[in-house]
Amino acid sequence: MKKIVLKGRKVFGGTAEGYALVTKDALGGMGVFDVSTGMVTESGNDWEGKVVTGKVLVYKTGKGSSSWAGWYKALSSMGTGPVAHVITKNNSQTALGVVLSRVPAVTELDQDPTEVISTGDWIKVDGDNGIVEVTKNQP
Amino acid sequence: MSIRYKIVWFTIANARLFYLKARRAHTSQPAGAGVSCAVSMKLTVDEVDMLRGKQGKAKQKAMEFLLRYGEALGAEQFADTNNVTLCICPEMESLRRITPALDMDEYISKDSLFSDETLVIDKLKAFTTSNATYRDYAYPELQKGGKDACDAAYIGEKYCQRIGIVTLNSCVPYQCGNIPTKGEHCAWTESSAIAYCNSIIGAKTNIEGSHSAFASAITGKTPLAGLHLDENRKGTIIVQVDIEMDDVLNWGLLGYYAGLQAGLEIPVYTNIKNIPDLFMLMSLGAAGMSSGTIALFHIPGITPEAATLDMATGNGKNISVISYGREERKKTHEIFNRSAKDDVDVVVLGCPHYSLERIAAVAGLLEGKKVHESVELYITVGRMQKAIADRAGYSGIIKNAGGVLLEDSCGTHLDIDPSKSTASDSAKMLHYLPRMTGVHDTFLGTLKECVTAAIMGKWTGRAL
Known part of the structure; x- marks a missing residue:
């Protein structure tokens, strides 16, 4: 299995692993999920119909309503949230979101994670050391 | 959770600052993974006092939270803020789940201060106003959740008033008496207001959520990162506008299109020949923060940090340009x-x-x-x-x-x-x-x- 290691900066510590959900877009909060199921319900979203529960979310940055972090906190409280975030460019929405949901997150990596990682790859996130290990999904 | 502080004194320009290194050890995560992390920010005497609990337990909890948030942002220190806008409008379901007695002190302690002990806040440090509460008490039947939702909003409002929040209940605080000055550090929620605060007023705020803004209201502190720093406020992409911008609709469509296109960039809207009015600028900011994350934009000759294009971009070179004309407007309009x-x-x-x-x-x-x-x-x-x-x-x-x-x-x-x-x-x-x-x-x-x-x-x- 081909492995790639990306190095970046901690946003929030901890370790977690799971399958990647990747978008080359910024990620919203309000109006994106059914919080009770973790399913993405937003029309036109790259992940529409997919479930974020247990996944490692890989995306450019946060966007949309300032309630962003509250939605990820709600997902976490319901047990339907992602296990980690890999963010091209952390902003105040994503920073607050991962702090509130207490899941490991890494940003400012040596390569754009949305270009290197594909949906379905297996991802290990070491938040404390800012390391993301990618095991490519074999086609 | 245990906290150890190592404090080093030094003097900078007559001001004594603490350098504090706080090391925390988390023992558990929801997923069960063991986590340890170190927090390192420069703190003032006032901030250390709050962290040590000398100014009460609520401020202590709020500072602990702001430290975690500040570290996540990569901030090295805090800015003082005396201007916060936030939203405290609990849903009745979560209110009842957290506090069957509907005690807002208990709700806020558990939800926002991460304390099992009920903490009573008597006074905020920062001037703070409230965002829209999403409920008009006169029309419960017209709004989701009916009377229950209105009752929860009312309980939240009374709590806000008790602790000193000015209940504007507006998503446009800058029209209701909360008008920051240029350069002022703010901690605002509400995406459209954030875009207006940064871009049109020239005050500085990140995109705060209710939890971070509330902690800022209690402590008068916000992490000095992101849009609080001048070097992060320069325009990084030019949006050349090739059509007349003569009504509000046009400004909303421009903002929405730019939000879809700008990605991580800060737009500078150029070639605009019309002088926009209040609602045009509100619509531009609101739309750009809906489709995208344009918390700051510039319009040379109009907005305060952009007297000229060079000033807007900080004399940036090789800045990419996207065009917005009839075709882009048509496609954006068709989305809706x-x-x-x-x-x-x-x-x-x-x-x-x-x-x-x-x-x-x-x-x-x-x-x-x-x-x-x-x-x-x-x-x-x-x-x-x-x-x-x-x-x-x-x-x-x-x-x-x-x-x-x-x-x-x-x-x-x-x-x-x-x-x-x-x-x-x-x-x-x-x-x-x-x-x-x-x-x-x-x-x-x-x-x-x-x-x-x-x-x-x-x-x-x-x-x-």
Whole structure:
């Protein structure tokens, strides 16, 4: 299995692993999920119909309503949230979101994670050391 | 959780600062993974006092939270802030789950201060105002959750007032008395207000959520990172505007298009020949923060950090340029105008909360007329604008015509039948309304086109 290691900066510590959900877009909060199921319900979203529960979310940055972090906190409280975030460019929405949901997150990596990682790859996130290990999904 | 502080004194320009290194060890995560992390920010005497609990346990908890948040942002220190806007509007379900006695002190302690011990806040450090609460108590039947939701909002409002938050209940605080000055460090929630605060006023705020803004209100501190730093406020992409920008609709569409295109960049809108008014700028910011994350933009010659294009970009070189013309406007407009029929069932205006000028314009168009019997017309405003509209006679005209002027509320929280076709003059509203209510058939037009639709029950708006 081909492995790639990306190095970046901690946003929030901890370790977690799971399958990647990747978008080359910024990620919203309000109006994106059914919080009770973790399913993405937003029309036109790259992940529409997919479930974020247990996944490692890989995306450019946060966007949309300032309630962003509250939605990820709600997902976490319901047990339907992602296990980690890999963010091209952390902003105040994503920073607050991962702090509130207490899941490991890494940003400012040596390569754009949305270009290197594909949906379905297996991802290990070491938040404390800012390391993301990618095991490519074999086609 | 244990905290160890190592404090080193030193002096900078007559001011004594603490350098504090706090090391925390988390013992568990929801997923069960063991975690340890180190926090390292420069702290002042005041901040250390708060962290040590010398100013009470609530401030201590708030500072601990701000430290975690500041570290996540990569901040090295805090900025003082005396200007916060936030939203404390609990849902009744979560309120009951956290505190069966509906005790807001207990709710806030557990939800926002991460304390099992109930902490009573007696005074905030920062001047703080409240965002829209999404509920007008006079119309529980029109809003999601009915009376229960209104009761929860009321409990939240009374709590805000008790701890010293000025309850503007408005998503446009800058129209209601919370007007920052250029360069002022703020901690604001509400995406459209954040864009306005940064871009039009030239004050500095990141996109705060309720939890971080509340901690800032308690402590008077916000992490010095992101848009608080001048080096992060320069324009990094040029959006060349090749059409007339002569009405509010055009500004909303421009913002929405730019939000889709700009990605991580800070746009500079160039080639604009029209001087925008208040609501045009509000619409530009609101839309750009809906489709994207444009918390700051510049317009050379108009906005305060952009006297010239060079100033807007910090003399940046090789800045990419995207064009916005008729074709881009048409495609953006079509995102929202997707009804196969021309019947209009609901008209939602007031996103962001309407200015007095817009309220007066609606009243002027409705005077002597009636909203069509099959149409619901809602206009959302802050309570300050509502009070003035009442005395100016606008509210009476709108009510007599069959419209509903809702104070403190938001169209996304109206209990709208998703099968109904809905018109609005706000790209932001029509971005969120399908996502929050399930409506599918929508129309985006000018204020006049929307009020005409309310009267006729038909969409006659122009295609762009």
